[in-house]
Amino acid sequence: MTPRSSRSAFAISRPAFAILLAAALVATACAPEDDDTASTKPTASGSESSATADPCAKETLETHTPGTLTITTDKPAYPPWFEDDDPANGKGYEGAVAAAVAEQLGFTPDEVTWTRTKFDAAIAPGPKDWDFDINQFSITEERKQAVDFSSPYYDVTQAVITTAGSKAAKATSLADLKGLKIGAQVGTTSYDSIISTIDPDQKPAVYNSNDDAKQALENGQIDALVVDLPTAFYITAAELADGKIVGQLPSGSGEQEQFGLVLDKGSPLTECVSAAVDELRADGTLETLVDEWLSRAGGAPVLS
Amino acid sequence: MTAPAQVFPELSPAQQERLAYRRGQGRRSRLLAGTSTVVFLVMMGAVVVLSPGWDRVKEQFLDPQVAKESFPAILEGFWLNLRVLAVSAVLIVVVGLGIAAMRTLRGPVFAPLRVLATVYTDVFRGFPLIVLLYIIGFGVPGLRLQGVPTSPVVLGGLALVLTYSAYVAEVFRAGIETVHPSQRMAARSLGLTYGQSMRRVVLPQAVRRVTPPLLNDFVALQKDVGLISVLGAVDAVRAAQIEVARTYDFTPYLVAGLLFVLLAVPTVRLADWVNLRAARRQQAGGVL
Numbered sequence: 001m002t003p004r005s006s007r008s009a010f011a012i013s014r015p016a017f018a019i020l021l022a023a024a025l026v027a028t029a030c031a032p033e034d035d036d037t038a039s040t041k042p043t044a045s046g047s048e049s050s051a052t053a054d055p056c057a058k059e060t061l062e063t064h065t066p067g068t069l070t071i072t073t074d075k076p077a078y079p080p081w082f083e084d085d086d087p088a089n090g091k092g093y094e095g096a097v098a099a100a101v102a103e104q105l106g107f108t109p110d111e112v113t114w115t116r117t118k119f120d121a122a123i124a125p126g127p128k129d130w131d132f133d134i135n136q137f138s139i140t141e142e143r144k145q146a147v148d149f150s151s152p153y154y155d156v157t158q159a160v161i162t163t164a165g166s167k168a169a170k171a172t173s174l175a176d177l178k179g180l181k182i183g184a185q186v187g188t189t190s191y192d193s194i195i196s197t198i199d200p201d202q203k204p205a206v207y208n209s210n211d212d213a214k215q216a217l218e219n220g221q222i223d224a225l226v227v228d229l230p231t232a233f234y235i236t237a238a239e240l241a242d243g244k245i246v247g248q249l250p251s252g253s254g255e256q257e258q259f260g261l262v263l264d265k266g267s268p269l270t271e272c273v274s275a276a277v278d279e280l281r282a283d284g285t286l287e288t289l290v291d292e293w294l295s296r297a298g299g300a301p302v303l304s
Numbered sequence: 305m306t307a308p309a310q311v312f313p314e315l316s317p318a319q320q321e322r323l324a325y326r327r328g329q330g331r332r333s334r335l336l337a338g339t340s341t342v343v344f345l346v347m348m349g350a351v352v353v354l355s356p357g358w359d360r361v362k363e364q365f366l367d368p369q370v371a372k373e374s375f376p377a378i379l380e381g382f383w384l385n386l387r388v389l390a391v392s393a394v395l396i397v398v399v400g401l402g403i404a405a406m407r408t409l410r411g412p413v414f415a416p417l418r419v420l421a422t423v424y425t426d427v428f429r430g431f432p433l434i435v436l437l438y439i440i441g442f443g444v445p446g447l448r449l450q451g452v453p454t455s456p457v458v459l460g461g462l463a464l465v466l467t468y469s470a471y472v473a474e475v476f477r478a479g480i481e482t483v484h485p486s487q488r489m490a491a492r493s494l495g496l497t498y499g500q501s502m503r504r505v506v507l508p509q510a511v512r513r514v515t516p517p518l519l520n521d522f523v524a525l526q527k528d529v530g531l532i533s534v535l536g537a538v539d540a541v542r543a544a545q546i547e548v549a550r551t552y553d554f555t556p557y558l559v560a561g562l563l564f565v566l567l568a569v570p571t572v573r574l575a576d577w578v579n580l581r582a583a584r585r586q587q588a589g590g591v592l
Contacts, residue, residue: 205536
C-alpha cells in the first residue's frame with residue numbers, strides 16, 4: 001500500500017526536513033487561521049446576512065461543481081477509516097470527519113457528492129475533478145510541491161499489535177507489556193515510543209523493516225510489535241492471519257506525523273477547508289471522532 | 305647494527321668513510337620521508353578543513369557530545385559482536401578444517417565425502433550471507449519445532465559459521481595442497497599413518513602458509529558478525545543507527561567504526577608477530 005510506504009519514509013526523516021515541515025505547518029496553520037477566525041466569526045454567531053464579508057460562506061465557495069461539495073477517496077475504503085466501503089454514510093473516522101467538514105462549510109448531506117480517486121493520482125500534479133480528498137495522506141514537504149493540504153485532521157499515534165497466541169494478546173496495560181520482548185522498525189517513532197512509554201525489561205528487537213518484524217512476530221521471536229496506528233489497522237486486518245491490536249500508546253514527544261485533506265494546488269477552498277478543520281479540532285469534534293471510530297470501533301484502546 | 309664492527313674490528317679509513325656516507329644517506333632519506341609525510345598530511349587536512357562544507361560535516365560526523373552520549377549504547381552492542389565473534393570463529397575453524405580434510409581425502413572409497421565437501425563449499429560460498437541469514441533466522445523458527453532455537457544471536461551465528469567455514473575450508477585446502485607430495489611420502493615411508501602424517505607433517509606447514517588469508521577472513525568476520533542485526537539483535541552498528549535516528553547526527557557511526565578498527569589492528573599485529581616467530585624458528589638461526 002502506498003500510504004504505508006510513505007509513512008515509514010517520513011518516520012526516518014532528517015532534521016532539516018523536520019524543521020522545514022514544522023515551519024511549514026506553523027505557516028499554513030497560522031496564516032489562514034488569523035484571517036479566518038476574524039472572518040468566520042460572523043458565521044459562527046449565526047448571522048448569515050453578514051455573509052458578504054465572509055469568504056467562506058457556502059455561496060462564495062468556488063467548488064468544482066457549483067452548489068455541491070465533491071469529496072473523494074480511494075476504493076476500497078476500509079475500516080476503521082470508512083465503513084462498508086461507503087464513504088457517504090458518514091461512518092468510520094474519515095467518513096465522519098468528511099461529513100463534519102462538509103457540515104462546517106454549510107453543505108447538507110444531499111449537497112455532498114462522493115467520487116473515487118487512486119491514492120497516487122490524488123497527489124500527482126494537475127487539475128482535479130473534486131474539491132478535496134480524504135485518504136490518510138501524511139502531510140509532507142514533497143507532496144506540498146504538487147498539492148495543497150488542509151490543517152491536519154489526525155495526529156498519528158503508535159500502537160502495539162500482536163498475534164492471538166502470543167503472551168501479549170491478553171495485555172491490557174503498559175505494565176503488562178513491560179516484561180515482554182517487543183520489536184519495532186529501526187529509526188522510527190515506534191522504536192522511540194517503546195523506550196519512552198513502555199520501557200521494557202528486555203532490550204527491544206530492532207528490524208530493518210516492518211515486514212521483517214512481522215515475520216519475527218509470527219515466528220514467536222517477539223511477543224509484540226509497535227507500529228503507527230494506521231499501519232496497525234492494516235497489518236492486523238490484511239497481513240497477519242490472527243493479528244490483534246493490543247492498544248494505542250499514549251502519545252509521546254518527538255515529531256508527530258499528521259494527516260491532512262488534499263486539495264488542488266492553489267485551490268480557492270484550501271483556507272476555508274483548513275478553517276473548518278481547525279474549528280472541528282477546537283470544539284473537540286475530532287477528539288470525539290477519534291475516540292469513537294479508532295479507539296472503540298477500531299478496537300484500539302489507549303493503554304496506560 | 306654493530307655487527308660489521310665486530311666482524312672487522314679494525315676498519316680501513318676508506319671503509320669508515322663509506323659507512324659514514326651511508327649513515328648520512330640514511331639520515332637524509334629519513335628526514336625527507338618525515339618531511340614529505342608531514343607536508344602531505346597538512347595538505348590533506350587543509351583540503352578537508354578548508355572545504356566549503358567542512359563546518360556542517362564536522363557538526364554531523366564529529367560531534368564530541370553526541371559521541372559521548374552514544375558510546376555506552378554502542379559499546380553494549382559491540383560486546384555482543386565480540387561474543388558472537390569469539391564463538392563463531394572457533395566453530396568456523398573447526399568446521400572449515402573438517403571440510404578441508406574431507407575434501408583432500410585420497411582413495412576412491414571416500415568419493416562421497418569428497419563430493420559432500422565440494423557441494424558444501426560451492427553452496428555456502430555462493431549463497432549471499434544476508435539471504436542465508438534471513439532464511440535461517442526467520443525460516444527455522446517459523447517451523448515452530450520444539451527445542452529449535454529462536455534467538456537471533458544463535459541463528460545468526462549459525463548462518464555465519466555455514467558461510468565462513470566454506471571460505472575457510474577452501475583456504476585450508478589450498479594450504480594442504482601446497483605442501484609438496486615428497487613431504488607426505490617421506491612421512492609415510494617413516495611409518496606414519498595417513499592421519500599422523502597429516503597432523504604432524506602436512507597441517508603444521510599448511511596452516512603456517514595460510515595464516516595471512518585466514519587472518520583476512522577473520523577481520524572480515526569481525527565486521528560481518530554485525531549482519532545478525534537484521535534478525536533483531538542490536539549490535540554495535542545497529543546501536544549506532546538507533547542513536548543516529550535519535551540525534552540526527554552521524555557521529556555514532558564513526559564511533560562504531562573506530563571500535564571495529566581498534567579490534568582489527570591488534571589482530572593483524574598479533575598475526576604478524578606469530579608469523580615472524582614461526583619464520584625464525586623454521587630457519588633455526590640460518591641466514592639463507
